[in-house]
Amino acid sequence: MKEFIDYILQFGNLNKQQTDFITSKAKTLELHKDEYFSEAGKIPRYVGFIIEGVVRFCYYNNKGEDITQYFVDENNFVSDQQRFEAQVVASEYIQAVTDCKMLVFSKKDWDEIGNTILGWDNITGLILKNCLLKTIERRSPLVSEDATTRYLSFIEQFPGLVNRIPLSHIASYLGITQQSFSRIRKNIR
Amino acid sequence: MKEFIDYILQFGNLNKQQTDFITSKAKTLELHKDEYFSEAGKIPRYVGFIIEGVVRFCYYNNKGEDITQYFVDENNFVSDQQRFEAQVVASEYIQAVTDCKMLVFSKKDWDEIGNTILGWDNITGLILKNCLLKTIERRSPLVSEDATTRYLSFIEQFPGLVNRIPLSHIASYLGITQQSFSRIRKNIR
């Protein structure tokens, strides 16, 4: 819980009373590996904050391939935010890659926090901008790099993740087949 | 100017007095093809809104290659927003791809609008989130698509742009060499 509050306080000042109110609304959610936090075709139920575990954002392309868009790990927010705010159906999945423990907020509670705490919308706006920028900075360079370089940047950007998640997901995140990925790993060793 | 106001009003309500105040702060900036709107190593001077023309966000990778991250065309905001807000040096370039006419706001005027108009920060926050999301949605799929598919999506996403900008920029946006790009265009015809 401390990590959660620390995270938020990076983006704005809140007093103890306010942070207490926020945490009073947080519920704990546990997901097993491969379970969905949010699904295409369904309305996202929660905003989440990962205490333990890793999730991935993914979708299926027109060839039926499972494409990982990005990973989110400990001490980060997880949300299909636009769809959550608007309460409309999502077009992508958010799936637990490992067993996960997270703090979650329902739409009702999330709105209540917004109506109660002045500046909350501002803080969450900053958090979201921050997440989006980080995503672009990580994902965009992949387009112009060769597969080996992509893998090396992945290791830099997500140290420790390689050993925690199925290689097939990493391969799809990097935009290559699992076989190519395996070959590349061999060449690096 | 009307397009500019219409754009803003999509993200929040403002009365005539408020929009008049905003437009009173706007200056016109013309850029010739290849001139920079913002440069790596310099502090971004303006937030811009393109009335006519196309710009690209780009940087040089460690091989010295010129990489186009994305394009922005008419009736859209252009800004290295984080660096502009914080007034710190940028790490990428924003370059005119064609001659451009834009509305621009200096940091001083931009802040003054924020201090004067209640809700302005909220509106600009929404605009930025919107731009970032669009960027991710456009750029991210490129990672997992083959070059031909990338080109076809580019044509869909930026109809009309193909004929206005140098093909070398499109190739670098798509993450392929200009020669491959030329070959792909031939195969499609």
Next chain:
DNA sequence: CAAACCATTTATCATTTGGTAAAAACTAAT
């Protein structure tokens, strides 16, 4: 018009990656 310059296409060959299939390594359950 000619010359110089830049953008685009073609050509050739080397390298990388994809597709298919199978083997090997690892896990979990009995």
Next chain:
DNA sequence: ATTAGTTTTTACCAAATGATAAATGGTTTG
């Protein structure tokens, strides 16, 4: 330990892309 199931690695060949070089086409300038 054995089996079944899954994940990861190998192998082979076809296809796509990169690198280098040169040719073509178009534009600007004198």
